[in-house]
Amino acid sequence: EAGVTQSPTHLIKTRGQQATLRCSPISGHTSVYWYQQALGLGLQFLLWYDEGEERNRGNFPPRFSGRQFPNYSSELNVNALELEDSALYLCASSTGTGSTNEKLFFGSGTQLSVL
Amino acid sequence: DAKTTQPNSMESNEEEPVHLPCNHSTISGTDYIHWYRQLPSQGPEYVIHGLTSNVNNRMASLAIAEDRKSSTLILHRATLRDAAVYYCILRDYNTDKLIFGTGTRLQVFP
Numbered sequence: 001e002a003g004v005t006q007s008p009t010h011l012i013k014t015r016g017q018q019a020t021l022r023c024s025p026i027s028g029h030t031s032v033y034w035y036q037q038a039l040g041l042g043l044q045f046l047l048w049y050d051e052g053e054e055r056n057r058g059n060f061p062p063r064f065s066g067r068q069f070p071n072y073s074s075e076l077n078v079n080a081l082e083l084e085d086s087a088l089y090l091c092a093s094s095t096g097t098g099s100t101n102e103k104l105f106f107g108s109g110t111q112l113s114v115l
Numbered sequence: 116d117a118k119t120t121q122p123n124s125m126e127s128n129e130e131e132p133v134h135l136p137c138n139h140s141t142i143s144g145t146d147y148i149h150w151y152r153q154l155p156s157q158g159p160e161y162v163i164h165g166l167t168s169n170v171n172n173r174m175a176s177l178a179i180a181e182d183r184k185s186s187t188l189i190l191h192r193a194t195l196r197d198a199a200v201y202y203c204i205l206r207d208y209n210t211d212k213l214i215f216g217t218g219t220r221l222q223v224f225p
Contacts (some may be wrong), residue, residue, distance in 0.1 A: 043215035106158030
């Protein structure tokens with residue numbers, strides 16, 4: 001069974017540009033979570049999608065946005081890139097039962113570098 | 116959001132047991148305690164979770180204090196492959212967010 005896949009693995013952009021990151025969840029999973037991990041820091045919660053709807057978002061500015069498609073894959077868009085947006089962006093999926101009991105399965109991430 | 120507190124780093128020798136502590140004094144009655152670990156250059160992976168009772172699986176054991184204000188992840192025999200950052204997390208019932216702290220970096224020496 002394929003795990004959570006993210007693309008691209010690495011992305012280099014310049015300040016002011018837009019970045020689009022993609023995530024394919026495990027087959028059968030309907031929930032997708034996005035996290036940002038800056039170098040040497042813990043994971044910061046960004047967004048949670050379930051059944052195509054945004055369910056919750058973390059303390060990030062509106063230029064961080066995303067969507068979930070009917071096949072449950074997801075995109076994270078970052079507009080007007082700033083240098084401090086350089087980080088590893090991790091996607092996770094779960095079965096979406098809404099239970100605090102369920103596990104998250106993470107991808108290997110997209111390393112975004114803003115020059 | 117309920118917070119967790121973990122030591123920044125711990126060390127162990129191979130084949131020895133490791134006890135990784137976590138404090139979560141503001142835990143609510145419906146919060147599950149989850150542990151994940153992140154190996155170098157990888158995304159986090161699930162280790163174990165529990166609510167009130169101690170839990171065991173093939174990777175580790177989770178000991179939860181009776182008042183649930185703290186827990187301990189136990190690796191029974193550390194291996195070099197267990198070197199990772201271990202995150203203790205509370206699953207927030209209301210928001211369904213997994214709030215990660217900075218975790219404990221575990222070093223394992225041969």
